[in-house]
Amino acid sequence: MSSVCVENVWKSYGRQTVLERISFTVEQKSFIALVGPSGCGKSTFLRMLLGDEAPSKGRILIDGEPLMAEPSPDRGVVFQKYSVFPHLTCLQNVMLGLELAAAPRLGILLGRRRREAKDISRAMLGNVGLGAAENKYPSELSGGMQQRLAIAQALVKKPKLLLLDEPFGALDPGIRAGVHETLLELWHETGMTVFMVTHDLSEAFKLGTRVIAFDRRHTRPEEMEAYGATITFDLPVYHPVPKPPEIIPVFAEELDEKAVRYKAAV
Amino acid sequence: MRRLINQYPSVLNRLLLAVLPFALVFLAYAVASEARLADNPADKLLPAWATIQAAIIRMGFVPDMRTGDFLLYVDTMASLERLAIGVAFATVIGGIIGILQGLIPYVRAMMVNFTSVVSMIPPLAILPILFITFGLGELSKVVLITFGILPYIVRDLAQRTEEIPHEQIIKAQTLGASTWQIILRVVLPQMLPRLIDSVRLSLGSAWLYLIAAEAIAAENGLGYRIFLMRRYLAMDVILPYVFWITFLAFTLDFILRFTQRSLFRWMYRGQA
Secondary structure (H helix, E strand, O other), X not given: OOOEEEEEEEEEEOOEEEEEEEEEEEOOOOEEEEEOOOOOOHHHHHHHHHOOOOOOEEEEEEOOEEXXXXXXXXXXXXXXXXXXXXXXXXXXXXXXXXXXXXXXXXXXXXXXXXXXXXXXXXXXXXXXXXXXXXXXXXXXXXXHHHHHHHHHHHXXXXXXXXXXXXXXXXXXHHHHHHHHHHHHHHHHHHOOEEEEEOOOHHHHHXXXXXXXXXXXXXXXXXXXXXXXXXXXXEEEOOOOOOOOHXXXXXXXXXXXXXXXXXXXXX | OOOHHHOOOOHHHHHHHHHHHHHHHHHHHHHHHHHHHHHOOOOOOOOOHHHHHHHXXXXXXXXXXXXXXXXXXXXXXXXXXXXXXXXXXXXXHXXXXXXXXXXXXXXXXXXXXXXXXXXXXXXXXXXXXXXXXXXXXXXXXXXXXXXXXXXHHHHHHHHHHHHOOHHXXXXXXXXOOOXXXXXXXXXXXXXXXXXXHHHHHHHHHHHHHHHHHHHHOOOOOHHHHHHHHHOOOOHHHHHHHHHHHHHHHHHHHHHHHHHHHHHOHHHOOOOO
């Protein structure tokens, strides 16, 4: 449940400008789909949100606070590959986030606290449909299951932001649709803000509440170095069949607020 | 007729082919030995099986007349102890330096050139220095083995650590891991099996340094014995010792491989 404010962000590597004049504000509980041709800097932008890279100019605020300059637990991430730890079982992968927070020295929980962490993690695995696979290693899972696991692993930390870097790019269409469903359900439940980089436009419009396109406006060879990509489209997406608001407490509160404000205005 | 690269031997043929080179070597030895002994029954270069057998019994199963020890046993224990201590030190130190060098940019900046320069020093060239510094006792032999294989282990492990996908390190940070926790829960568990691989590959060199050190200054040990026996052209002892060393090396390798397979099942699961 966080708002994100991007203020005139530029990114360049040496003399090559990659991104320029990126400014936008995101309301809390948005699902932002970032699209654009390959090499347009959408993944770079996600890495800046993640704190893995710093903007060359400008700044990014989360809830009014400047972004921490390194990855932190308030921002969860799922990459296309290598998002889970191969040496841990599904359950251990999800538990890791809880263990690291509760046991700063060894990163391992024992006894009652371990059982509690296990229960939370089992519930989380259940949420993404991996309840039966808790003792499997990632190498024994299909691509779709691995991405489900990565989502569970990120969400157990209750991040304010969930960042997805082409998370479903390597999945078969059928499996992809299933993971979409799971992701949307979790997004509705948690009310976190999601940023998803994708090159699949239909996926962007299916999942996103807002689709932001990055592209270069200047494409002549002599301009390529000096000009980077910027926002070319910023479209709100109307979902014809939204989830009924009454089962979403956060959303309901918001509606109440709006109603109060509306009455006051009248 | 299919191409040669597409033809596979049956199970039985595979077994026969695997045995063949060994059998050929034994056969060649037997024939050559027979021929030389027919020429000169006192020939020592290629002793007959019976002579070798007698030597094995003398070295392994009869107490030495002077010391009352079983020489093969004493030599084996002395050598394995040196090897184990030397390799253990190299494993622990190499593991620690390798992981830190591979993971932490500051350590990498400091160590990467140093380790590549040090790895170019031929370990046997510093053996005299070790003998002068640490004396002719056990310490200099152990240090030679450690020094000999340490640079390889450090470089190999640093590289393996760098090969851990950056995504995993980022992910660990988003789960709230500190540098120490990343080492402990993400890097070390994934590097332990690699460390075993690294040790396996450096065992050959470790044996080389062990035998070299023993050949120059020792009172027992497998290397000491074969170089002592060289003075008497006692091939009947040297040959079984070489066999025994090979067998020990092979067994160690097998144990390490087995340990790795059974301790780190995650590496092998799901790979049909």
